[in-house]
Amino acid sequence: MRLITLLCLLFVGSIQAQIPNHNITPVGNLPYSIILNDIWGYVDSSGTEYALVGDLDGLSIVSLADPANPVEISYINANSSIWRDVKTYGSRAYAVTEGGGGILIVDLSDLPNSVSHHFHTNFPAYSAHNLWIDEQGYLYLAGDSGSGSPAYYDLNPDPDTPTYMGHVFPFYYSHDVYVRNDTLWSANVYDGFFTVFDMSNKSSPQLLATQRTSRDFAHNVWLSEDGQTLFTTDEKAGAWIDAYDVSDLSDIKRIDRWRTPNPGVVPHNVHVHNNYLVVSYYTDGLIILDASRPNNLVEVARYDTYPLVPNSELDGAWGAYPFLPSGHILVSDRQTGLHVLNPNYVRACWLEGIVTDSITGAPLHNTSVSITGNVPSTNSDITGAYKTGTVVPGTYQVTFSKLGYISKTITTTLQNGQLTLENVELALTPRVTLNLKVEDKKSGHPIPNSIVEVRGLNVDTIYTGFTDANGDFQQALLQSDYELWVGHWGHQTQRDSLSIHSNTSTTIQLNKGYKDEFELDLGWALSGSVTNGNWTRQELYSVPGLFFPLLNVDSDDLGNKCITTGHYPSDTLLSSIVWMDSGTTIFNSPLMDLSTATDPYLNFQYYFYSLFQSAGTLEVYVSNGIDTVQVMNHSSNINPATWTASPDIYLKNHVSLTNTMEVIFKAYNSTPSTNSLVRIWVDDFMVVDSAGNHIAIQQVEIPQTIASTVPNPFQENVVLTYDQVKLPAALEVINSLGQIIEQQTIEQPKGRLVLGQAWETGIYFIRIGDQTLKVVKH
DSSP states (O other), X not given: OHHHXXXXXXXXXXXOOOOOOBSEEEEEEEOOSSOEEEEEEEEOTTSOEEEEEEESSEEEEEEOSSTTSXXXXXXXXXXXXXXXXXXXXXXXXXXXXXXXXXXXXXXOTTTTTOOEEEEEOOSSOSOOSEEEEOTTSEEEEESOSSSSSOEEXXXXXXXXXXXXXXXXXXXXXXXXXXXXXXXXXXXXXTXXXXXXXXXXXXXXXXXXXXXXXXTSOEEEEEEOTTSSEEEEEEOSTTOXXXXXXXXXXXXXXXXEEEOOSSTTOOOOEEEEETTEEEEEOBTTOEEEEEOSSTTSOEEEEEEOSOOSOOSSTTOSEEEEEOOOTTOOEEEEETTTEEEEEEEOOOOOEEEEEEEEETTTOOBOTTOEEEETTTOOOEEOOTTSEEEEEESSOEEEEEEEEOTTXXXXXXXXXXXXXXXXXOOEEEOBOOEEEEEEEEEETTTOOBOTTOEEEEEXXXXXXEEEEEOOTTSEEEEEEESEEEEEEEEOTTBOOEEEEEEESSOEXXXXXXXXXOEEOSSSOOOOEEEESOSSSOEEEEEOOOOOTTTSOOOOOOTTOSSSEEEEESOOOSSXXXXXXXXXXSEEEEEEOOOBOOTTOSSOEEEEEEEEEESXXXXXXXXXXXXOSSOEEEEEEEOOSOOOSSOEEOOOEEGGGTSOOOSSBEEEEEEEESSOSTTSOEEEEEEEEEEEOTTSOBOOOOOOOOOOOEEEEESSSBSSOEEEEEEXXXXXXXXEEEETTSOEEEEEEEOSSSEEEEEOTTOOSEEEEEEETTEEEXXXXX
């Protein structure tokens, strides 16, 4: 709790972009001096409409006889709660709250003259979070104070005395329910899914289906008018409105999801009216989506009831009621009161199609589709299909762009209520070839199995591969500027800049030496007993200094990566705090040949951090293949303000020098908890001689893998034959974009594999043992 409290102190509300209101006209507003919650509507026998407004301390009944001037005509005090939900059945209103007091039942039959009310408490649940009343007169409570699972009551014998019928089972905490035709849909917010129950036999409800929602926080559910689609909200910042095809409960599919373009806004409740979704969207107010094509949800109207700087992400519109005969929508804004709004329901202009490769006809996944104007861009799916739209008809420019392809812009005309289909073919961007040779700077000999990373500076891509037996690396690239990284254990990593606009050949010469800035994976081995907090190679992130220091990258470091225990996820501050489990995490260097070294010293930089008390330890060991000895131990709870350089560790003082030397970093946490938060960072590993120069010595001789492929080029499959593979080993297949498309474990040092059946035409690199083979599929 101490950590959670400190985190809350860090929260600062942010100003959101003002998206223009459209297709909704304000009619009336009734401010309140108290925080509001949910809302419902009612029509009396004379046709006068009313708003039933929940607030912190009770239920407000507001006459809309003049909708431009809403007037509160009655107020009913009830137990205080920020949650209050209200529904109507016949001439009765029913309200529940987590503040207790039972079910508030209000007789509305004498409006506008008077109302009467009482609290029904003779039932198992003394409080509840939400409620629903179906067309048959059954009242369902969600989140009751009993099991939390939906409880249900019969209103038919006496609407003023609900008769308890039972609970659905299995028990999940239900946050909201929707019931129609004896089918109950329950949003189980803390479990992250919705459940579906058959309620036709009230004595024995049957669970029909369970489905997770996109953010695992199912807040409310509402069924389409044809019963084929279920719409859900997840009450999380930046979450979506989900649309699920529920026509087959044995195979529920999410068919679309939509969220407001404003980042970090929280959706609250979704309702369905005439195939429109009417959504209360907290600080974005009221948003209406056209759901007549439920697989392509399009915003058609918006009105911001909260045009203020939010104090929290849960300020603003709580509920929206769109079912009044007048067509007015009622919105309860927590801070700005009751809003009476007049919507202009307009059908969307839909644009859909498929994006394919102009030569092969293959679908192109993740193609960006952008329409001129204020239409959010979208991306094609795995089948190449895209779906988008707008509410404003007209002629538009639509641009299709994908990395590695020439962008294309088309002109199309969109009309309300009509679907426009535009299938588009994209042509590959011309490629140029990088031919790279990696050599030892002193001897000029090629360096096989060097790792090469080509990182785009203007294109968002990284190509990764390895040099072959001749030290050669070849890669087809887009014409652009790149950062070239080349590394090999026993040599110093090198970084260069390349501007590649034609076929390019270049040679990289590496200095010998055992030095690792951890920018590339040079083959360290991970082991240990922890689940959280394993050593990992990662970039340094700026993290609030309350929990972790603001680390700066060493100016002498080539990159900004290091090894660290744990990780820094980028989604939320809370999840960035990761502490080690009880146990150890161990990182072993590859072998080093120091048998001919004169005066070798081990050096590195480290940052040790523990919160409140010291429970962790950083231990460093040196092994010569026979003896393993500890050369450093750090467990101080004094957290330095900067990186600390290790002492000069003179290796001859600890072990005799051999050709199988290795260094071992071991992190340990004895009592993991919020009060013993431990993180360790290590960087700038090197072995130097007495003059400060890097050790220039030969690599450890490792048996070289023998591998060959036939036929090459090939059309259907290629046969890989291999021998002398040092185990454990893995086979990796890398395509021309540097992506690993196939992996498998090699269990025998000698064998034969048939590969390539499912590969597309192109260039591939097969990595096995210390060999990388290039093959071409026609």
